[in-house]
Amino acid sequence: VNGTSATAKSEKIPAIAHPLAEDPAEVAANINYHAKYSPHFSPFKFEPEQAYYASAESVRDRLVQQWNETYLQFHKVDPKQTYYLSMEYLQGRALTNAIGNLNIQDAYADALNKLGHDLEEVVEQEKDAALGNGGLGRLASCFLDSMATLNLPAWGYGLRYRYGLFKQLITKEGQKEIAEDWLEKFSPWEVVRHDVVFPVRFFGRVEVYPNGSRKWVEGEVFQALAYDVPIPGYKTKNTISLRLWEAKASSGDFNLFQFNDGQYESAAQLHSQAQQICAVLYPGDATESGKLLRLKQQFFLCSASLQDIIQRFKERKNGKDTWQWSEFPSKVAVQLNDTHPTLAIPELMRLLLDDEGLGWDEAWDVTTRTVAYTNHTVLPEALEKWSQSVMWKLLPRHMEIIDEIDKRFLEMIRVTRPDLESKLHNMRILDNNPQKPVVRMANLCVVSAHTVNGVAQLHSDILKAELFADYVSVWPSKLQNKTNGITPRRWLRFCNPELSNIITKWLKTEQWVTNLDLLVGLRQFADNADLQEEWASAKMASKQRLAQYVLRVTGVSIDPNSLFDIQVKRIHEYKRQLMNILGAIYRYKKLKGMSPDERKNTTPRTIMIGGKAFATYTNAKRIVKLVNDVGDVVNTDPEVNSYLKVVFVPNYNVSVAELLIPGSELSQHISTAGMEASGTSNMKFSLNGCLIIGTLDGANVEIREEIGEENFFLFGATADQVPKLRQDRENGLFKPDPRFEEAKQFIRSGAFGSYDYNPLLDSLEGNSGYGRGDYFLVGHDFPSYMDAQESVDAAYKDRKKWLKMSILSTAGSGKFSSDRTISQYAKEIWNIEECRVPSS
Numbered sequence: 001v002n003g004t005s006a007t008a009k010s011e012k013i014p015a016i017a018h019p020l021a022e023d024p025a026e027v028a029a030n031i032n033y034h035a036k037y038s039p040h041f042s043p044f045k046f047e048p049e050q051a052y053y054a055s056a057e058s059v060r061d062r063l064v065q066q067w068n069e070t071y072l073q074f075h076k077v078d079p080k081q082t083y084y085l086s087m088e089y090l091q092g093r094a095l096t097n098a099i100g101n102l103n104i105q106d107a108y109a110d111a112l113n114k115l116g117h118d119l120e121e122v123v124e125q126e127k128d129a130a131l132g133n134g135g136l137g138r139l140a141s142c143f144l145d146s147m148a149t150l151n152l153p154a155w156g157y158g159l160r161y162r163y164g165l166f167k168q169l170i171t172k173e174g175q176k177e178i179a180e181d182w183l184e185k186f187s188p189w190e191v192v193r194h195d196v197v198f199p200v201r202f203f204g205r206v207e208v209y210p211n212g213s214r215k216w217v218e219g220e221v222f223q224a225l226a227y228d229v230p231i232p233g234y235k236t237k238n239t240i241s242l243r244l245w246e247a248k249a250s251s252g253d254f255n256l257f258q259f260n261d262g263q264y265e266s267a268a269q270l271h272s273q274a275q276q277i278c279a280v281l282y283p284g285d286a287t288e289s290g291k292l293l294r295l296k297q298q299f300f301l302c303s304a305s306l307q308d309i310i311q312r313f314k315e316r317k318n319g320k321d322t323w324q325w326s327e328f329p330s331k332v333a334v335q336l337n338d339t340h341p342t343l344a345i346p347e348l349m350r351l352l353l354d355d356e357g358l359g360w361d362e363a364w365d366v367t368t369r370t371v372a373y374t375n376h377t378v379l380p381e382a383l384e385k386w387s388q389s390v391m392w393k394l395l396p397r398h399m400e401i402i403d404e405i406d407k408r409f410l411e412m413i414r415v416t417r418p419d420l421e422s423k424l425h426n427m428r429i430l431d432n433n434p435q436k437p438v439v440r441m442a443n444l445c446v447v448s449a450h451t452v453n454g455v456a457q458l459h460s461d462i463l464k465a466e467l468f469a470d471y472v473s474v475w476p477s478k479l480q481n482k483t484n485g486i487t488p489r490r491w492l493r494f495c496n497p498e499l500s501n502i503i504t505k506w507l508k509t510e511q512w513v514t515n516l517d518l519l520v521g522l523r524q525f526a527d528n529a530d531l532q533e534e535w536a537s538a539k540m541a542s543k544q545r546l547a548q549y550v551l552r553v554t555g556v557s558i559d560p561n562s563l564f565d566i567q568v569k570r571i572h573e574y575k576r577q578l579m580n581i582l583g584a585i586y587r588y589k590k591l592k593g594m595s596p597d598e599r600k601n602t603t604p605r606t607i608m609i610g611g612k613a614f615a616t617y618t619n620a621k622r623i624v625k626l627v628n629d630v631g632d633v634v635n636t637d638p639e640v641n642s643y644l645k646v647v648f649v650p651n652y653n654v655s656v657a658e659l660l661i662p663g664s665e666l667s668q669h670i671s672t673a674g675m676e677a678s679g680t681s682n683m684k685f686s687l688n689g690c691l692i693i694g695t696l697d698g699a700n701v702e703i704r705e706e707i708g709e710e711n712f713f714l715f716g717a718t719a720d721q722v723p724k725l726r727q728d729r730e731n732g733l734f735k736p737d738p739r740f741e742e743a744k745q746f747i748r749s750g751a752f753g754s755y756d757y758n759p760l761l762d763s764l765e766g767n768s769g770y771g772r773g774d775y776f777l778v779g780h781d782f783p784s785y786m787d788a789q790e791s792v793d794a795a796y797k798d799r800k801k802w803l804k805m806s807i808l809s810t811a812g813s814g815k816f817s818s819d820r821t822i823s824q825y826a827k828e829i830w831n832i833e834e835c836r837v838p839s840s
């Protein structure tokens with residue numbers, strides 16, 4: 001598509017008229033109504049906080065109406081539906097997104113003005129819903145936005161954690177974790193469904209009947225209660241649900257006798273046990289700690305969701321007397337977001353076998369045609385393995401079923417593929433190593449799902465060639481790629497209105513918001529001086545906003561005329577924030593050695609790093625501390641601090657990302673090649689005209705392909721070189737670059753304080769006690785990283801060239817819309833079609 005034809009076509013398409021009230025006076029009246037009649041606060045107070053709750057409730061009224069229409073439509077048409085099962089959703093704030101998707105932001109801004117408030121200030125009252133750890137959780141939220149916008153019949157299922165991801169405080173000691181009670185007051189976005197309740201059992205035993213049928217009995221039974229969060233699509237009436245389960249004790253479980261006897265705690269014992277189930281989000285971003293509670297959470301999600309799905313299937317008989325189980329897979333697609341909801345597989349089998357009375361073959365056929373699995377990591381420590389003995393205790397019937405799936409898989413391979421005998425111990429589901437017998441959840445998924453996908457082309461290729469290689473010859477077409485994407489609504493249209501308006505002006509259409517490929521139309525203007533100046537001023541406005549924020553939360557004043565260089569993501573050794581800070585240290589040292597005149601010729605930089613470290617991940621926490629220590633020295637050094645600032649941005653979350661990304665000019669995606677499955681913030685930065693310095697890892701590869709290699713600062717080893725480089729390193733064949741040695745030595749010298757960084761630095765040495773010196777190849781990639789950084793400095797000096805590259809980054813980012821990703825899932829995995837609510 002070239003820009004001109006896209007423009008001509010779109011001019012004929014009228015803007016979608018919204019049927020609901022958009023008159024600011026009416027909106028204001030509605031907000032007032034909620035302030036008055038849903039009084040969560042004293043009626044005499046109408047500060048920004050009250051204005052937020054009243055506005056949110058007035059928006060929710062509209063969403064509820066659209067919601068009802070959507071479900072009526074789905075019920076009437078009875079299409080095949082997708083159910084997205086995820087232990088995590090990183091929703092962020094909802095108000096800006098809801099009024100943006102409903103296209104009523106102007107009316108709300110005006111209405112709030114009439115009431116003496118400012119929309120921007122009001123939306124900031126909302127706490128982020130952070131029911132996720134990082135990329136995987138945010139991906140689930142972007143997917144929901146796209147499913148609603150594409151009018152797909154789909155649901156998200158998750159857990160209603162009381163405490164989401166912790167809040168990060170930075171102290172003199174480094175990172176401190178604070179529990180984040182996002183429901184402290186209440187969430188205006190959830191609707192409790194008192195009529196949607198399902199029992200979920202733990203422990204107990206399997207009863208066998210004379211006819212051979214089996215039933216899971218006794219143990220503890222809790223109730224799963226549904227809370228629905230509306231997910232509005234963009235400029236469509238379709239509004240779908242994120243259904244979050246909360247655990248409750250059954251009402252009969254309150255022991256009134258004990259209570260009256262003064263034994264208050266034991267009287268309510270089951271109630272407090274129920275509360276524990278959804279109390280906290282599992283804080284794992286890579287490691288699996290084998291907590292029984294985590295397994296309970298996973299099963300709770302799977303069991304409640306599948307009972308709900310089956311009930312809905314049974315309700316929709318479409319005029320017939322009864323349902324046909326063989327038709328289940330043509331009405332239901334279940335997508336597992338990583339292995340965390342794997343128990344959906346044996347739970348569906350159990351429900352079909354024991355409750356519905358199907359035979360094994362029929363139940364297996366239904367299950368395997370229903371379930372698909374997405375893999376998000378190849379890191380061995382992040383692949384879930386559950387102790388068999390724990391599983392036998394908690395889920396005895398499911399273990400029987402898993403055992404049977406494993407047996408039948410072995411049998412099938414032995415009969416059809418005797419050549420694979422030697423691979424079977426790796427391929428089978430049960431790892432019966434007597435030291436520690438475990439269930440390998442990824443293997444259970446691959447054996448049971450009809451489709452398995454990776455999240456970027458390189459990642460999917462690695463899955464096929466390595467992690468799941470043995471299965472490829474058994475099921476050659478089971479493995480697919482679905483390159484991740486991000487929603488252009490939240491990640492450009494709403495978070496960067498300045499740039500969005502410029503794009504709309506030059507493309508002469510706003511259709512890019514739902515057809516992101518139209519951004520290629522900007523390419524023809526990349527050299528245009530007028531566009532470049534508008535582009536630069538939008539970027540400057542975002543940089544100024546960001547600078548104010550940084551000053552407010554860190555006390556550090558940063559110069560909007562310096563190059564804003566950002567790395568924000570979970571802190572992990574494979575993501576190599578350590579390489580970034582070593583680079584900053586080398587830059588600092590070099591600046592120190594320069595004369596004032598020489599310094600004037602350098603490119604001033606502000607390096608911002610943000611992200612949370614897993615609470616027990618020692619090296620990650622040391623990296624956070626190091627960044628802060630370096631910042632303290634550099635930022636207060638009057639000789640150099642107008643040429644370099646180093647800022648740790650605390651408590652990185654979705655809302656902070658919405659501020660940082662528009663104000664970024666360079667972002668770092670510098671993982672060891674082959675280790676980052678995809679990355680999704682790389683797509684957000686690129687979409688916002690931010691250039692990338694990065695390795696050939698995950699989706700970087702595809703971003704570079706799309707925007708052009710001349711617009712990407714590439715460095716580092718490739719994934720296929722990594723194993724040999726590690727081998728060489730072990731064999732003492734690595735010769736470190738002097739810049740690398742100098743940077744490390746500077747830290748060891750105490751230049752950044754007295755904290756003992758030796759254990760962290762030792763992880764970069766071949767002789768480190770970990771037996772895998774510099775596993776992440778920081779030393780190997782450092783020289784090419786520093787060279788790439790020099791090309792960045794040079795490119796930034798050429799303002800026109802930089803602006804052109806920035807425009808081309810945005811222009812080439814169309815592929816990374818989650819609308820594209822979700823359309824591919826819908827067509828190539830789920831086999832579902834749109835089901836649009838007619839506009840009245």
Ligand code: F55
Nearest residue numbers: 133134135136284285376676677678679680
């Ligand atoms: C959460 C819990 C456990 Cl037990 C393990 C991992 C995680 C987690 O947060 N993973 C995660 O975020 N993975 C990321 O998924 C993104 C979306 O596909 C990828 O872009 C990213 O590369 C990957 O690391």
